Amino acid sequence: MSIVINYKNTSKKINSSNIVLFVDEKFNIFSLKKYILNSEFSFISDLLKTKDLKKKIINFDINSKKKIILVSLKKNLTSSDVENLGAKFYDEFKETKHSEYCINSDTAKGYLTNCVGYFLHGLKLKSYLFEKYKSKKNKKKISIIVIGKQKPSLKDQIKFKAIEEGTFYTRDLVSEPGNILHPDEYAKRLSSLKKDGLKINIYDEKKLKKLGMNTLLGVGQGSIRGSYLVTMEWNGLKDKSKPLAFVGKGVCFDTGGISLKPAKFMEDMTYDMAGSAVVVGLMKSLALRKAKVNAVGVVGLVENMPGGNAQRPGDIVKSYSGKTVEILNTDAEGRLVLADALTYTEEKFKPKFIVDLATLTGAIIVSLGSEYAGLFSNDDKLSNQLINAGENVEEKVWRMPLNKNFDKLIDSKNADMQNINYVGGAGSTTAAQFLQRFIIKKTPWAHLDIAGMAFSKYGGALNSGGATGYGVRLLNKLIEDNYE
Ligand code: BES
Ligand code: ZN
Ligand code: ZN
Secondary structure (H helix, E strand, O other): OEEEEEEOOOOOOOOOOEEEEEEEOOOOOHHHHHHOOHHHHHHHHHHHOOOOOOOOEEEEEEEOOEEEEEEEEOOOOOHHHHHHHHHHHHHHHOOOOOOEEEEEHHHHOOOOOOHHHHHHHHHHHHHOOOOOOOOOOOOOEEEEEEEOOOOOOHHHHHHHHHHHHHHHHHHHHHHOOOOOOOHHHHHHHHHHHHHHOOEEEEEOHHHHHHHOOHHHHHHHOOOOOOOEEEEEEEEOOOOOOOOEEEEEEEEEEEOOOOOOOOOOOHHHHHHOOHHHHHHHHHHHHHHHOOOOOEEEEEEEEEEEOOOOOOOOOOOEEEOOOOOEEEOOOOOOOHHHHHHHHHHHHHHHHOOOEEEEEEOOOOHHHHHHOOOOEEEEEOOHHHHHHHHHHHHHHOOOEEEOOOOHHHHHHOOOOOOOEEOOOOOOOOHHHHHHHHHHOOOOOOOOEEEEEOOOOOEEOOOEOOEOOEEOOOOHHHHHHHHHHHOO
16 A cells, blocks of 8 residues: 655646545535536535535545545644544545545645644554565555645655654564564664664674673573664754653563463564664654754663573572562563663663653553553653643553552562562552662653553554554654653
8 A cells, every 4th residue: 555645836626636625514615616616516515415414524426536525624623633534534545446636735724733734644644554474465556636725834744754654664663573573683674774864873692791781681591583782862953962762672572481471362472572663663753854852762672582591480680780680470571671771771871861662561451451551650740741742642641650669569588679579469560660770860761561552453543453653653742842
């Protein structure tokens, strides 16, 4: 499936195309008269009486090759309402044979600024398909011509495109199976992001050992693949001001290790690297849109496998921070990868804040399903910024508690802490509480548990099922609204 959008500096409609016009909530089409033929206008006026006006998109077959499509916009509509309309438009017309559309942007005048931009953004996001491994691909092309004066500015066009490409890159990475996107391959792909203007640093096992990142290395030691920490820097301010930091869990496949997971649905654990993929997609979109911000992305890439050299329950390892961890369950591995990545990020980059993303716990799906990511944070300001950004782009987060009283559940008799609590419940909070111990210098920090958000079996408003790319738009919005 490909969507090709062309902007024309004209208000003249393209006769060979289907015509898309925006109209108010009540389908008052009088104002559209000047954009269509008189005969079309009276045809539509008559037929409109027979249509269900509760529908937001109504189409009229003018002849076998031409439709006029009305898209109704209510008052006070939000950008995300319009994105959803674009997605709905895609769903309604994705199978239509004659697929050239002419959107008259002038009909969106007086509604939300940038209406057409959001409409097309939603349409594009919804159209993504992962077909790499299908012999028969969907070759359909939808061509859209935008006319009139209300089209997005060049700057906005670039912004939308950068966010789409970042989101699609995340979805591509998350969709790849474990045999293809193992840590060696993943690190290689990240190295290619230099071409977008990112500074990439790859730490392989030898370097990680030297640095003492043993909680990260312990997770990967049962795998025949390497383990890596990769940093990606975007210096949009061209100065030395403190960067914003984003850290991601990149477990390319999570078998559970020696604490092996059950067979059923284990295949889902191919998306256990989604947190890292969001960080990568975000960094790519910041570079593509040349965001005026300094930012750094840090990802820990490992494969969690059982095997002769795998980590055992009961093992004690020393983290980069110096704190020791007793491994009670090798399936609670994400926090071990993040522990070293967090301390390293804080120490090396001295960031303004750190946001980490991880498909960390099944328990967060019990709490919040696939509507909200769990937010755990030591900072109210950062939390509120994330909550607001999430509401805005419909990638919502819900704040969950952190409290020192949970600490006793992860204190260990034999080491500074243990990586799981078998009693006491609150699995997502104790995981976050564990992570917090690796923020050493009180840097504002937020942890997003995206286990319920990264992958959608049924599809959502702006995705058609599979990898969602959840988080890329959220973090772009966080940055755009508060740090650019
Ligand atoms: N990757 C899983 C969490 C997960 C579960 C992500 C379902 C996406 C969907 C994580 O590494 C894990 O296995 N967590 C365990 C923790 C437990 C052993 C404390 C879990 O949630 O069961
Ligand atoms: Zn696990
Ligand atoms: Zn995992």
